[in-house]
Amino acid sequence: MTRDRAQALARRGSLLTAAALLGLAGVYVRALVFTPIERFQGPAQKIFYVHAPAAWSALLAFAVTGLLSVLYLWLRDRRLDLVAAASAEVGLAFSVVMLTTGPIWAKPIWGTWWTWDARLTSTLFIFLLFVGYQVLRGAMVDPDVRARYSAVIGILGLVLVPFIHLTVYLFRTLHPDPVVMKPGSPSLPGEMLVTLLVSLGVFTLLYLGFLAQRYALGVLRDLQDEEASRALS
């Protein structure tokens, strides 16, 4: 990809991110002002409208990283590695949201910030796995070796994604069951469901905007490194 095309992608990503941030402001207004308070959990239930979409975006990002890692090991196309790395970093940002809002909801509802049940532990594990992915990429100088090693970690993360989704069925866990991504119709009243679906859409847009920007950043850095090595030789 040329510098001009990478810069154009960065601009499109910035516009998409800006639109998604406006959408997020709309989600805040809809969730906090226009969505009814749940009778048993109280206002803390509204954390769900940002926690679940952040979890969706994080797992989507890690799944994309894993799939592109498989493709990279097959095709050895540098662009696949760069998109995988971009998606992994964006996934970490959403994971921070997921892993902070979850305990803030759990404290008033469960009476504890954290419990070592299967869903929470496996979610923390995938977060730490992708922290390791970032550390590995930062420590490797050779781009081919870096891409190959990090692809292996990306694939390990891909294996974890469906496992995390199924933990609430496979183990006895405190974590609530899925309300949308499950067999049968969603188990939420209409107004709450609309808020959740809008938020899911906005977080997906945010993911795409961040991904485009982060990929463009990776391409521009690569071009800069190539120019620097050409100047040295």
Place this chain on the structure above:
Amino acid sequence: MPYPENGGYMIAAYIIVAVVVLGYAISLFVRLRRVEGGRRAG
């Protein structure tokens, strides 16, 4: 029926989401500006 008064947790969570999401958006913007300006972004 009165509902539990735990709005403080809700507000804290929404503030943290805004801080993390905006923080990451700004970080991407700044790194892109640096690399487009010719300096290596960290």
